[in-house]
Amino acid sequence: MNIIQIVGYKNSGKTTLAAQFIDLLSRKGLRVASLKHHGHGGVPLGIKDTDSEKHKRAGALVSGVEGDGVLQLSQQAWNMEQIIAIYELLQTDVLVVEGYKNYPFPKIVLINREMDLDLLDKVKNIKAIISTLPLVKSRYPYPVFNQSEISRLWELF
Numbered sequence: 001m002n003i004i005q006i007v008g009y010k011n012s013g014k015t016t017l018a019a020q021f022i023d024l025l026s027r028k029g030l031r032v033a034s035l036k037h038h039g040h041g042g043v044p045l046g047i048k049d050t051d052s053e054k055h056k057r058a059g060a061l062v063s064g065v066e067g068d069g070v071l072q073l074s075q076q077a078w079n080m081e082q083i084i085a086i087y088e089l090l091q092t093d094v095l096v097v098e099g100y101k102n103y104p105f106p107k108i109v110l111i112n113r114e115m116d117l118d119l120l121d122k123v124k125n126i127k128a129i130i131s132t133l134p135l136v137k138s139r140y141p142y143p144v145f146n147q148s149e150i151s152r153l154w155e156l157f
Contacts (some may be wrong), residue, residue, distance in 0.1 A: 001088050005097045007123055008110030013147075017110060017130065018098045020150050028154065030093040035083060037099030108153065111135070127156055 006014050006021070018034060025032045055063040063074045073086075080103060085093050097105060104125050111131040113116060120126065120140075129135065129144045130153075137144040145152060 001084075001092050001095055002126065003084070003095045003097060004106040004127070005100060005103065005105045005107045006110070007101045007107050007119070009116055009119065012110040012112050012116065014098050014110060017108070018096050021095055021108075021153060024151060024154055025094050025096075026117065031091060032094045032096060033087050033090060033092040034096045034098065035087070035100075037097075046143070128153060 002020070006018050015036075018036075022032050022034060050065065065072050066102055066142050080100070084095070099102070101119075101123050106125050106127045107123055108128050108130060109119055109123065109126055111119070111129055111133060114133065120129070126142050128142055129140060130147065131144060131149065135144050143156065
């Protein structure tokens with residue numbers, strides 16, 4: 001399974017790019033899955049005060065609830081290796097990860113403001129930059145794309 005991360009600061013367009021990239025890869029015939037980091041702190045909505053959460057608090061290692069074809073799993077503490085193992089069981093070709101800046105997977109970095117450029121020094125394994133700024137491409141050791149060139153990302157993977 002290939003993994004690609006999309007990272008950027010808050011409101012940088014990560015979700016929009018992830019959706020576009022997922023659509024692009026899916027149209028190429030790949031089995032694509034996504035994982036979004038809930039970077040705002042706390043438990044994501046949909047878990048708190050549910051029966052399955054009561055099961056977890058009672059001691060269940062993993063608690064799940066299914067309804068209308070949607071499966072939601074809750075565990076005491078997920079680590080990235082456990083999450084990836086679940087996606088691999090689903091025979092995923094590509095996992096698009098939104099966020100989780102500190103993990104070492106190949107990254108697409110979104111840059112929208114001059115002050116965002118510091119992110120390039122904070123993350124590892126950058127494969128491309130997508131920027132709304134007119135960046136000088138020769139300054140960077142990886143491809144630099146503007147928003148209208150998103151379809152060219154396929155070439156990198």
